[in-house]
Amino acid sequence: MSTTLPSDVETILSGGTVIPAHPLALTAERKLDERRQRALTRYYVDAGAGGLAVGVHTTQFEIREVGLLEPVLRLAAEEARAAERSLALVAGVVGPTEQALREAEQARGLGYHAALLSPGGLAEHSEEQLLERAARVAEVMPIFGFYLQPAVGGRVLSHAFWQDFAEIPGVVAIKIAPFNRYQTLDVVRAVCASSARDRIALYTGNDDNILADLLTPYDLIVDGQHVRKWVVGGLLGQWAVWTKVMVELLERVARLRQQPDGRELQELLALGVRLTDANAAVFDAANGYAGVIAGVHEVLRGQGLLEGIWCLDPEETLSEGQREEIERVRREYPELTDDDFVAERLSGWLSDASVPTRATSVRPEEA
Numbered sequence: 001m002s003t004t005l006p007s008d009v010e011t012i013l014s015g016g017t018v019i020p021a022h023p024l025a026l027t028a029e030r031k032l033d034e035r036r037q038r039a040l041t042r043y044y045v046d047a048g049a050g051g052l053a054v055g056v057h058t059t060q061f062e063i064r065e066v067g068l069l070e071p072v073l074r075l076a077a078e079e080a081r082a083a084e085r086s087l088a089l090v091a092g093v094v095g096p097t098e099q100a101l102r103e104a105e106q107a108r109g110l111g112y113h114a115a116l117l118s119p120g121g122l123a124e125h126s127e128e129q130l131l132e133r134a135a136r137v138a139e140v141m142p143i144f145g146f147y148l149q150p151a152v153g154g155r156v157l158s159h160a161f162w163q164d165f166a167e168i169p170g171v172v173a174i175k176i177a178p179f180n181r182y183q184t185l186d187v188v189r190a191v192c193a194s195s196a197r198d199r200i201a202l203y204t205g206n207d208d209n210i211l212a213d214l215l216t217p218y219d220l221i222v223d224g225q226h227v228r229k230w231v232v233g234g235l236l237g238q239w240a241v242w243t244k245v246m247v248e249l250l251e252r253v254a255r256l257r258q259q260p261d262g263r264e265l266q267e268l269l270a271l272g273v274r275l276t277d278a279n280a281a282v283f284d285a286a287n288g289y290a291g292v293i294a295g296v297h298e299v300l301r302g303q304g305l306l307e308g309i310w311c312l313d314p315e316e317t318l319s320e321g322q323r324e325e326i327e328r329v330r331r332e333y334p335e336l337t338d339d340d341f342v343a344e345r346l347s348g349w350l351s352d353a354s355v356p357t358r359a360t361s362v363r364p365e366e367a
Contacts, residue, residue, distance in 0.1 A: 003170045005142050008086040009113045013173055013201050016232025016254065017050025018247050019090060020240040021058035022076060023296055024068075026310045032068055033307065034075065039349035040305055041079035044240075046345060047338065048247035050233070051088030052076050053116055055107070057152065058237040058296060061094060061120075062312040070106060077111045090144055090235065094118045096125075097133040104140040114172055116144040116235070120153035127161045131168070138170030144235070145174035146205070147187055152289055156183065162190035166200060175235045176213075177205025188218045192227045202231045207238040207279045211272030214253045215265065230257065237292065238279050241299040244338035274333045281325035284318075291319040298326055303342045305349075 005013065022044070025036035044052060054076045055069055063069050073091060080087045091107030093100045093115040104115045117134055119125075125133070137143055145165055148154025156178075165171065176187045184206060191200050204213035218229045239246045249271070256264055282299060284291035294317045297309035309318065330337055 003138060003140065003142050005113055005172055006086075009088045010172070012050045012086060012088045013114075014232070016201070016203075016230075016250065017088065018048065018233060018239055018243065018250055019051035019053050019088065019203070019235040020044050020049050020243055021056045021235065021237040022052055022054045022072075023058050023240055023293070023300065023306070024060050024063065024072065024312070025306055026308075026312070028308060028310060030310055030312060030314070032071060034071075035350060035352065036306055037072065037075050038079055039346075040300070041076050042349040043305060043342065043345075044243055045079065045083045045087065046349070047243040047341070049087070049239075049243055051090055051235075052080060053090040053092065053235050054112075055103075056090075056092035056116055056118070057120075058240055058293060059092065060293060060312050061092075064094070066312060069103070070110075073107060073110050073112065081111070088113055090114050090116050092116050092118060093137060093143075094120060096122065097136055100133060100137050101140060104137050108141045112141070114142045114144050115140075116146055116175060118146050119148055119155060119157070123155060127158060130157075131161065131164050134165060134171075135168050138168050142170050142172040143168075144203070145171060145187075147174070147176050147178045147183065148205075149177055149179040151179070152292070154178065157186075159186040159190055162187050163193065166191050166194035166196050171196065171200055173201040173203055175203045175205040176231070177207075179206055179208050181209075184213070185218075188229055188231075189220060192218070192220045192229050193222050197227065197229065201233070202229060204231045204234045205236060207236050207283060208276050208285070209272075210234060210236065210238065210275055210279075211249065211253070211268055214250065215256070215268060215272075217257075237296055238275075238282065240296050241282065242336055242338050244341045245336055271335070274329075275336060278329040278333055278336055281322065281329045284322050286325075287319040287322075291317065291322045294318045295322060295326060298323060299330075302326075302330075303339060304346050305342065 025033040089112040091112040093103045282295040300306040
């Protein structure tokens with residue numbers, strides 16, 4: 001079984017791109033809203049995203065419990081195939097080894113190119129067990145490593161873990177999302193010292209530090225030699241909203257790397273502070289990220305892409321004052337929003353054309 005990326009997808013991932021973590025569109029009855037689910041994918045494609053991450057935290061891990069994993073993966077893959085350009089399709093893969101293998105097989109069969117391998121929910125696993133799990137999944141399809149922050153189910157992983165992880169054949173990228181500078185550096189150092197440093201692309205998942213991650217040249221010394229490594233793109237829940245602006249920001253970063261400009265660097269770093277402020281509101285940082293998914297939904301609802309902020313878990317909703325915080329950052333930082341872009345194209349994305357009439361929903365007992 002081949003576990004290499006198609007050449008066009010490898011070019012996308014190694015060059016760096018915007019990969020939104022795809023949300024889940026539900027009706028008020030908490031059934032899959034297929035029309036709006038497709039509209040979200042169309043939005044990301046038209047906004048210029050180079051890939052899609054589906055079945056991840058922002059998609060809600062509970063889709064597995066209610067029989068929606070396959071339909072949600074399939075809808076995004078269908079819309080990606082309908083696009084007039086290549087897209088990197090990344091499927092979230094979770095659970096112990098056997099579950100992760102089943103999900104990777106399913107994603108591969110649906111046309112996904114890589115598995116984002118989450119360590120969430122595996123607190124009882126040793127680092128050695130996590131490495132063995134990763135190696136087995138990498139035999140099915142290429143994998144995105146994932147350093148997940150402890151606040152949302154991750155754990156601290158050692159520098160030695162990432163050294164061994166980087167040597168697994170089939171690792172094509174790592175999403176660095178511990179929301180911690182020291183732990184971020186652990187991953188970068190490990191990759192730079194590995195035999196695969198030129199093959200493994202680094203992606204930020206640090207939604208609290210996006211532009212600083214992208215603008216930082218990681219200049220390290222490995223065996224007495226200077227090595228420079230960049231974080232080339234992002235796979236982010238924050239990039240599930242205002243995606244057009246995020247694509248434009250990444251393009252600015254790429255140009256700045258080629259033609260350094262101190263003034264533009266200062267402008268982007270200042271914009272990065274505003275983006276962090278916006279992320280704090282959307283992700284509900286003040287309340288330990290309790291309203292993170294609902295916050296993403298609220299932005300998309302305000303643009304008309306989603307009908308409401310419903311999550312599969314009825315208890316998962318906005319925290320007190322979170323909607324007001326989101327409105328504040330939208331008002332104060334209009335340069336971060338793409339409301340006009342969405343308004344101009346929304347009716348086309350919501351068109352029923354090519355949408356199957358078959359309805360897919362949560363099982364009645366789960367609604």
